[in-house]
């Protein structure tokens with residue numbers, strides 16, 4: 001079944017057959033719950049409740065020419081099941097109400113009309129951005145802190161290898177942004193950005209350090225311990241809801257270096273112009289698992305800043321070219337001096 005907002009009856013029959021809604025329930029509306037690139041996601045309003053239905057197709061929903069592994073839905077479902085034993089983690093996420101492996105489809109609790117945290121990137125040029133509150137910071141850091149410490153193993157679980165998604169992500173984090181001739185004209189994002197990016201693309205020592213990082217991300221070959229990672233821990237995966245801050249979308253999860261999740265989070269706080277006190281607070285609140293490597297943390301932070309500024313996965317940033325220059329230099333420093 002291909003999920004389709006224009007085919008409510010088909011979906012109604014499907015949900016009834018699966019036992020996820022009752023036989024006398026009627027679908028009243030199918031709407032888009034929010035912005036997303038990868039999957040086809042609908043808010044399903046019935047006469048009795050509201051549900052989120054999310055389907056992974058063999059391509060990126062927003063860019064159908066880019067292939068993407070459908071197993072991501074199953075993996076996302078497995079994440080909810082794996083953390084199910086921890087009430088704090090499950091309380092911070094929507095409940096998993098159903099998973100259909102054959103259709104690569106998940107049914108999730110609807111957290112209600114909400115917005116994600118991508119507004120953090122906005123602010124007038126050189127003007128103040130919204131600053132994360134201590135309460136928000138506590139919730140966001142507690143989530144990965146708990147996840148990394150409670151789900152920590154000597155051997156990664158092969159069921160969570162999520163290799164195809166990692167390969168896809170690795171291409172866009174560690175490789176594509178650093179190709180001098182990748183066909184993506186950064187001046188279409190912001191005039192002058194292409195020239196700003198060139199030093200990163202031509203720095204062989206930097207590219208060598210990034211290749212080592214890529215290996216640590218994709219093949220888990222360095223560590224003695226691995227933590228379950230969210231895998232995409234940035235403001236697009238954090239929701240403001242009436243009940244508080246919630247975390248969604250663990251489709252890039254895997255057992256790997258915890259430095260990756262924290263590094264990604266810090267990188268986005270840099271790009272969202274959060275005050276240094278906020279970044280320091282994150283480091284203070286995070287409970288480092290034994291063996292946590294600050295060098296690796298700095299390097300993952302640096303590469304995430306770079307790839308978001310000069311790669312394909314652009315963000316709705318409000319940074320001037322001069323600010324991007326400063327951030328790129330900072331990112332290079334984090335990678336090199338790490």
Ligand SMILES: Nc1ncnc2c1ncn2[C@@H]1O[C@H](COP(=O)(O)OP(=O)(O)OP(=O)(O)O)[C@@H](O)[C@H]1O
Nearest residue numbers: 033034035036037038039052094109110111112249
């Ligand atoms: N359980 C939920 N309750 C309420 N809203 C939700 C829920 N799940 C998703 N949404 C809304 O739908 C949007 C898209 O969901 P999600 O991020 O899971 O999809 P995606 O296709 O994986 O997105 P991306 O391409 O950003 O990874 C979210 O930003 C949010 O606004």
Ligand SMILES: [Mg+2]
Nearest residue numbers: 038039249251
């Ligand atoms: Mg996603």
